[in-house]
Amino acid sequence: MDGAGEGLKRRRKLAPEARRQQLIEATIEVIAAQGLARTTQAEVARTAGLSHGLVNFHFSSKDKLLGATLAALAEEYRVNWQEALAAAPEDPAARLHALMLADFEPKVCTPERLSAWCAFWGEAQSRPIYQATCGAYDEEYNKIMEGLCRSLIAAGGYDLNAERVGRVLRVVTEGTWLDLLTMRSPYAREEAMATVLTTATAFFPRHFNERGLL
Template sequence: MTKPDKKTRDAEKVARRRQSLTQAAITVIAQKGLPGVTLADVAREAGCGYGLVSFHFETKDRLLLAALDALVEEYRAAWHARSDAHADAAAKLEALIDLDLGSDVTDDRHIAVWTAFWAETSRNADYRARFSELNRAYMARLEPLVAALAASEPPAADVGLIAGGLSAIFDGLWVESQIGDGHGNADWTQARRICRAYLGAFFPKSFGTETDRLS
């Protein structure tokens, strides 16, 4: 087996370091929100010097954008893996519900960070562009699944409206998870049941029986 050359090894080392720093940034954002983050905070969380963070990202804004990009890519990879593991539309939708409501990429820590970035989209064009692109890609995956169910169970509402409603429910449940009972404790089992009840109103054959595979 041919060993990678020095240039390749160096590039891989830089990529690993940047990944560790963006993950440290995500942890700090979850704790302090975007306004409270400093490069020094991220350096402490990552266990490295301030100069290393500054070398890789130069400014706080660049580090925060890299953290958002890391979240987006992690989430996109997870939804492709989860839904692609199933053949039929109902199972794919079940997988997306389970992904969005209580999985390892949409736990309380991650959602706290997503919410922090959401709050800044009206003031930050880069954040707004990331969310807009992610939403378009998500709807492009969600609508065909709803359309596939509609082929056998024609709903009263438009497929696009149903898919848009489900996406909005996900967003609302994410926000609610940050306030919940006043302590920020999300009831993901109940959240998943809400989504299945919504889909069951349109597609009773596929979602009429209340189940929760993660309960």
């Protein structure tokens, strides 16, 4: 059997969970290229190199396919920042630094993933599914961010509102994601990180500069 035939044989023998992940990755690719409204199961099947029937076997409707894709993105994002925090020292500045920069790890900060996230954020049809899937995750992240800001404010003697500072840092991070995706001449991922760190420096000048921790 030639190489293409062997590849097809291997794809057909993938375990169910691996097959689902293959379809989810194809869905992310299609959403990035065409948006949510124009994403179809047929196009996902074509992108994955699989039959339409196999997509239906794993996801009986487009809504279920999109829901599974959003859930996978949300879990990937959550695991990414949790791993970054787990690897960081206990110092609140170091932990805040790790949390902010986790958003720019290559495994979560790709053009395709940014496009998919923006589609789920921005298209009205996706808002109920976004809130149902990601609302609790967002609350968990915001609580962690706010808690780290509160700890650093106390440790550094800063006169700041932790909830407001955490919100600004989150909004700036999300804004750089949009910039990386939508600007005609987007800046590099490293510049996006420096932008977020510059914002942190404005609040915590004794702990950060635009290059990172002091």
